[in-house]
Amino acid sequence: MDWNDPDELRRLADLMEEDAAQTITLQGPDGPVTGTVEDLVGRLGLPELGGSYFTFSTENNYMIWTFLKKCWEKGWLYKGADVMPWCPRCATGISQHEIVTDGYAELTHRSVTLKFPLRNRPGESLLVWTTTPWTLTSNVAAAVGPDLDYVRVRQGEDILYLSKGTLSMLRGDYEVLGELKGTDMVGWTYDGPFDDLPAAQEPGGHTYLRDLVAGVEASAVTAHTVIPWDEVGEAEGTGIVHIAPGCGAEDFRLGKEHHFPLLAPIDDEGYFVDGFGWLTGMHVSQVASPIFDDLQKKGLLYHVEEYTHRYPTCWRCKTELVFRLVDEWFISMGPLYDKPRSEVTPEEKAASLRYQIMDVTEQINWIPSFGLERELDWLRNMHDWMISKKRYWGLALPIWECDSAGCRHFEVIGGGEELKERAVAGWETFEGHTPHRPYIDAVKITCPKCGGTMTRVKDVGNPWLDAGIVPFSTLQYRTNPDYWRQWYPADLVTESFPGQFRNWFYSLLVMATVIDGTPPFKNNFSYATLLAEDGRAMHKSWGNAIEFNEAADKMGVDVMRWMYCNHKPENNLLFGYNRADEVRRQFLLPLWNAYNFFVTYARLDGWEPASQDAPASANLLDGWIVARLQQVIARVNRALEAYDSMAATMTVETFLNDLTNWYIRRSRRRFWKSEQDADKNDAYATLYHVLVTLSKLLAPLTPFVTEVMYQNLVRGVDAGAPESVHHCAYPQADPARVDEEVLEQMALARQVCSLGLSARSDAGIKVRQPLSRVLVHWPADRPPLQEAYRDIVRDELNVKAFEPVDEASRLVEYRLLPNSKILGPRFGKEFPAVRQALSAADPAELLPRLQAGEAVTLTVNNRPVELAADEILVQTRPAEGLAIAADRSLTVAIDTTLTEALRAEG
Numbered sequence: 003m004d005w006n007d008p009d010e011l012r013r014l015a016d017l018m019e020e021d022a023a024q025t026i027t028l029q030g031p032d033g034p035v036t037g038t039v040e041d042l043v044g045r046l047g048l049p050e051l052g053g054s055y056f057t058f059s060t061e062n063n064y065m066i067w068t069f070l071k072k073c074w075e076k077g078w079l080y081k082g083a084d085v086m087p088w089c090p091r092c093a094t095g096i097s098q099h100e101i102v103t104d105g106y107a108e109l110t111h112r113s114v115t116l117k118f119p120l121r122n123r124p125g126e127s128l129l130v131w132t133t134t135p136w137t138l139t140s141n142v143a144a145a146v147g148p149d150l151d152y153v154r155v156r157q158g159e160d161i162l163y164l165s166k167g168t169l170s171m172l173r174g175d176y177e178v179l180g181e182l183k184g185t186d187m188v189g190w191t192y193d194g195p196f197d198d199l200p201a202a203q204e205p206g207g208h209t210y211l212r213d214l215v216a217g218v219e220a221s222a223v224t225a226h227t228v229i230p231w232d233e234v235g236e237a238e239g240t241g242i243v244h245i246a247p248g249c250g251a252e253d254f255r256l257g258k259e260h261h262f263p264l265l266a267p268i269d270d271e272g273y274f275v276d277g278f279g280w281l282t283g284m285h286v287s288q289v290a291s292p293i294f295d296d297l298q299k300k301g302l303l304y305h306v307e308e309y310t311h312r313y314p315t316c317w318r319c320k321t322e323l324v325f326r327l328v329d330e331w332f333i334s335m336g337p338l339y340d341k342p343r344s345e346v347t348p349e350e351k352a353a354s355l356r357y358q359i360m361d362v363t364e365q366i367n368w369i370p371s372f373g374l375e376r377e378l379d380w381l382r383n384m385h386d387w388m389i390s391k392k393r394y395w396g397l398a399l400p401i402w403e404c405d406s407a408g409c410r411h412f413e414v415i416g417g418g419e420e421l422k423e424r425a426v427a428g429w430e431t432f433e434g435h436t437p438h439r440p441y442i443d444a445v446k447i448t449c450p451k452c453g454g455t456m457t458r459v460k461d462v463g464n465p466w467l468d469a470g471i472v473p474f475s476t477l478q479y480r481t482n483p484d485y486w487r488q489w490y491p492a493d494l495v496t497e498s499f500p501g502q503f504r505n506w507f508y509s510l511l512v513m514a515t516v517i518d519g520t521p522p523f524k525n526n527f528s529y530a531t532l533l534a535e536d537g538r539a540m541h542k543s544w545g546n547a548i549e550f551n552e553a554a555d556k557m558g559v560d561v562m563r564w565m566y567c568n569h570k571p572e573n574n575l576l577f578g579y580n581r582a583d584e585v586r587r588q589f590l591l592p593l594w595n596a597y598n599f600f601v602t603y604a605r606l607d608g609w610e611p612a613s614q615d616a617p618a619s620a621n622l623l624d625g626w627i628v629a630r631l632q633q634v635i636a637r638v639n640r641a642l643e644a645y646d647s648m649a650a651t652m653t654v655e656t657f658l659n660d661l662t663n664w665y666i667r668r669s670r671r672r673f674w675k676s677e678q679d680a681d682k683n684d685a686y687a688t689l690y691h692v693l694v695t696l697s698k699l700l701a702p703l704t705p706f707v708t709e710v711m712y713q714n715l716v717r718g719v720d721a722g723a724p725e726s727v728h729h730c731a732y733p734q735a736d737p738a739r740v741d742e743e744v745l746e747q748m749a750l751a752r753q754v755c756s757l758g759l760s761a762r763s764d765a766g767i768k769v770r771q772p773l774s775r776v777l778v779h780w781p782a783d784r785p786p787l788q789e790a791y792r793d794i795v796r797d798e799l800n801v802k803a804f805e806p807v808d809e810a811s812r813l814v815e816y817r818l819l820p821n822s823k824i825l826g827p828r829f830g831k832e833f834p835a836v837r838q839a840l841s842a843a844d845p846a847e848l849l850p851r852l853q854a855g856e857a858v859t860l861t862v863n864n865r866p867v868e869l870a871a872d873e874i875l876v877q878t879r880p881a882e883g884l885a886i887a888a889d890r891s892l893t894v895a896i897d898t899t900l901t902e903a904l905r906a907e908g
Contacts, residue, residue: 165241
């Protein structure tokens with residue numbers, strides 16, 4: 003069968019009714035074959051640990067039954083009627099969660115402005131506007147804003163009423179005859195545009211849910227009245243809203259408030275039902291033009307125009323939704339009290355599932371932190387949870403209703419054992435099957451209220467029930483509580499946050515709160531949306547879509563994984579080949595280059611490791627890189643334990659830069675030299691230790707390249723080592739190996755080198771040109787650079803001497819200037835004299851006070867003038883013969899004087 007064909011799905015439902023389900027031949031949906039899930043998951047580098055669960059399993063279904071029974075026992079499960087968003091193609095209701103998450107599209111409809119002739123006011127009409135002309139067939143009332151200003155206008159032979167703020171929508175000339183308030187219009191009666199239809203003339207209205215209109219004697223024709231409604235506005239339309247209680251959620255609530263009749267014009271497929279005359283049998287999507295023609299013939303049509311707005315669509319098939327009166331099953335979220343949560347009493351909280359879920363939600367660690375407030379905001383504003391669907395097959399709701407018309411009592415069954423105990427018929431038909439239609443429908447139970455027979459309702463469960471029950475059904479909550487408690491709650495739940503706060507996270511929270519009253523997970527990690535590099539959603543028609551296997555082939559899976567890990571989760575990820583190239587350049591190539599450097603020279607020298615441990619090397623670079631590695635291990639562990647993969651990857655990228663651009667570059671001559679001495683062995687052993695440790699540290703993030711490294715570096719020389727890098731213990735930092743003095747000295751040496759190279763560049767002198775000296779001033783709170791590290795600086799900067807400088811003023815010349823933006827307006831004509839006084843002052847005398855933020859006093863025109871620190875600008879320039887670079891309080895200068903001897907060396 004074709005799963006995309008609603009007619010064939012209905013045929014499936016008919017076969018179920020005929021108890022012939024076993025004769026159906028099923029064929030999967032059409033589409034490209036991309037391989038099994040296991041293949042895709044394996045290629046992505048995720049472990050397949052077995053134990054996959056299926057939502058249609060008996061245990062999954064019975065666990066949901068247990069949950070629903072608990073809701074029923076607490077009085078939270080009920081059958082209610084409401085006007086719901088409805089997909090006519092799927093023939094099912096769409097819950098609030100699905101609408102808010104994925105349910106809107108920018109659409110253009112034809113809106114209509116028409117006249118409702120007022121009774122007892124010949125020639126006068128209300129002017130009404132709507133974007134859903136099909137709902138006019140079920141009009142019952144018209145609403146006005148009680149406090150809005152309305153006008154009575156003459157246009158041609160018509161006298162029209164509309165709000166003053168919408169006068170601009172009138173077409174052509176008009177004359178304002180008077181003004182009135184909305185309250186003045188309340189109680190007026192009018193003739194509806196479709197009072198000629200039989201449905202409009204039925205007492206109570208026209209709906210299969212007759213219980214809703216019990217005691218309502220009025221028909222739509224007799225009920226047509228102007229009512230007050232505070233929600234009426236003037237942003238669009240005419241300030242007069244047409245009310246059809248069977249076609250809109252707010253309309254339905256107003257209808258109940260005013261005891262109006264109900265007209266429900268369409269069936270589950272969107273076709274007009276009997277009672278609507280010439281419209282009967284027409285689809286809701288095809289009636290706009292015929293309705294406009296009918297209004298024109300009746301003299302009621304005022305204007306038709308195109309109107310673009312955001313309109314709800316089905317999240318599955320993208321069909322435009324309609325609002326339809328239906329009966330569904332709901333779980334009550336309870337009241338939202340008009341007071342702070344801290345003031346909600348225990349009794350009030352016990353009556354409101356909403357507040358209980360909030361308490362559970364606050365016990366979870368949400369990453370990013372705004373996730374908590376986003377979930378709480380949803381809980382504050384959400385409606386009751388619609389848990390039923392008018393579908394053909396799926397979760398069989400365990401709700402049995404009494405067949406007796408005068409009873410209609412319902413009960414919820416909590417599992418197969420209970421159902422067997424209460425079954426009075428049909429158990430033999432059901433036994434041996436999973437709890438699904440058609441077999442489950444055969445089971446009958448006795449109504450405890452009236453003694454009649456109870457039959458299971460035909461509705462199926464909302465799919466989010468299947469998703470939310472997983473922490474209980476997969477961990478044997480019903481059958482092995484000790485095993486369940488051992489694994490519950492989950493350490494981590496992760497999904498995209500645009501929709502899951504209202505769907506999966508919500509369903510998990512609801513079901514855990516009801517069943518156990520505890521959080522279903524400890525940590526929630528959510529992330530934004532994957533988009534193409536151009537910032538748009540991926541679509542084949544736009545040419546920006548990248549299929550997984552294509553990306554895996556062209557980018558490499560490790561690059562893809564690093565791209566995700568090295569991303570701030572609250573921002574959208576722009577996925578594409580340019581970003582992949584950047585990741586490859588910043589991470590994968592430096593890692594592979596370091597590995598390739600080691601392997602190449604180790605093979606040339608025939609070097610083999612004696613151990614994976616770092617050697618007791620006397621070389622400063624070896625001690626430093628081992629200390630840095632331990633620092634990185636500690637930081638990566640902290641980051642991953644906090645689920646901060648971005649911090650972990652940034653730490654690694656910085657370390658790889660240290661490894662390749664400092665350690666290996668500064669150590670190359672140790673690997674290249676011909677002597678097989680202890681220093682060369684220490685270099686090999688140190689780099690080997692670093693690379694092996696990195697392969698283990700990075701294994702969870704980039705499982706493939708690290709496995710290649712490990713197999714060659716470790717398994718290639720030690721067959722007794724663990725079979726895979728993923729079988730090794732994860733690296734833990736050893737504080738004893740973190741030599742803080744080495745780290746601080748090397749950091750200072752590298753900073754001096756960086757500033758010295760910057761000064762060389764500014765002076766236009768290449769590094770290969772030797773210079774006489776480098777002069778360095780560092781702050782008093784940092785220890786001086788030791789001689790061994792000064793040697794590194796001299797070699798790196800290609801200078802003869804390293805000279806510490808006590809005062810930075812020896813390296814620069816200072817000039818004091820007035821801050822003209824402040825001092826110009828302050829001194830006016832005396833400003834030149836202020837500039838002259840600053841020029842004559844001794845910078846060395848004033849600078850310490852200015853750097854301390856203190857004011858200074860100068861003599862201007864023979865009188866003392868006090869200037870604040872921010873009123874004086876300090877301009878610096880290198881002293882003669884020097885090029886300078888500074889970073890905060892560290893200043894480095896190179897002597898640019900080139901003697902003949904230096905030139906000869908260069």
